[in-house]
Amino acid sequence: YRGKFYRRPVMDPVVLSYQDSLLRRSDVALLNGPHWLNDQVIGFAFEYFATERFQSLGEKVCFISPEVAQFIKYAACQEELAIFLEPLSLASRRWVFLAVNDNSNQSAGDTNQCSHYDSQSGSNSLHARRIAAKLEAFVCTGAKVPFVEEQSPSPQNSYDCGMYVICNAEALCESARVEGCPHLPAQVITPTYITRKRTEWYSLIQRLAKE
Numbered sequence: 734y735r736g737k738f739y740r741r742p743v744m745d746p747v748v749l750s751y752q753d754s755l756l757r758r759s760d761v762a763l764l765n766g767p768h769w770l771n772d773q774v775i776g777f778a779f780e781y782f783a784t785e786r787f788q789s790l791g792e793k794v795c796f797i798s799p800e801v802a803q804f805i806k807y808a809a810c811q812e813e814l815a816i817f818l819e820p821l822s823l824a825s826r827r828w829v830f831l832a833v834n835d836n837s838n839q840s841a842g843d844t845n846q847c848s849h850y851d852s853q854s855g856s857n858s859l860h861a862r863r864i865a866a867k868l869e870a871f872v873c874t875g876a877k878v879p880f881v882e883e884q885s886p887s888p889q890n891s892y893d894c895g896m897y898v899i900c901n902a903e904a905l906c907e908s909a910r911v912e913g914c915p916h917l918p919a920q921v922i923t924p925t926y927i928t929r930k931r932t933e934w935y936s937l938i939q940r941l942a943k944e
Contacts (some may be wrong), residue, residue: 744889749942752780753798756938764935766928770895772799774831778899778934782830789905793827794906802831806864823836828909829872832898833861847878850885850905851918854898858882896927897930 749756754777763770779796787794797805801817808814823829834857847865851857862880869878885901888894900922905915 749777751777751941752784754780755851761935761938764931764938766931767890767892770899771836771894772832773932774805775799775895775898777826777938779830779832779902781937782902782906786903787910790828790906790910791795792822792825794909795821795823795826795829796902797821797829797831799832799834802833802864805831805867806833806860808867811870816870818868821871823868823871825888826872826916828906829868830902830905831864832902833857833864844877847880848883849880850883852885852887852894852901874890883917885917888927889924893924893927896931897922900930 745757747755747763748758754773756773760771760773762768763774776798779798779914783794783796804817805814826831847861847868849858849861849865852862865878865880872878886897888897901917904917904922908918909915
C-alpha cells in the first residue's frame, strides 16, 4: 500500500485504545473515505485479527505491524532485527503477515515461501523483496526462501490500497482457518466489497470504543 504522512489536528482525542493500538479521531475518520488509510488503522486491524477474529489460529500465525515492517526494511544489521524479531519466534509460525508500504501491500510467509499480494500490480515488489530477504534468517535455517508474486485484486482508485491490504489478509486468514491453506477467493474482493468493509471497520471501532 502507499504510505502517506498525515498532520494531526491540534484537538485529536483518542477514540479507541486496543491492545497495542491507539486510534485517534483523525485515524478513524480515514475509514469514511475517500482517504488513504494510515499505519494506525492497518495496525489496529492486524491487532484485531490476532486477538479476536483469528484467535483460533493461535501460534500458527503472526501479524507484524506496518511500523515494524518499515523498521525491518531499513534496519542496518541483523542485531537490530533480532531485537524485534527473535521474540516473535517466526520459525515456529506457519504464516506470517506483514503490511508493506512504499514510503510500499502485503507479504505472507507460508510453508517456506514468501507470497506477495500486491494490489498495485507489482509496483511494490522491490520493497517486499527487501523485507523478505531480511526475514530469511528468522523464518528458516540455511535455506533460501522463494519469493512468489501472487495474483491480487486491484483497486480502481489510488486511495483504497490500504483497505485491500486488510481485506486480503482477512480473506487469506479465513481460508487458512477453514481449509488449512491460505488463498484469495476469486472475485470476492471487489470495489463494492471494499466500500462495505470500510463501513464495517468504522462500525467495529465505534462498538469497541463503547465497551
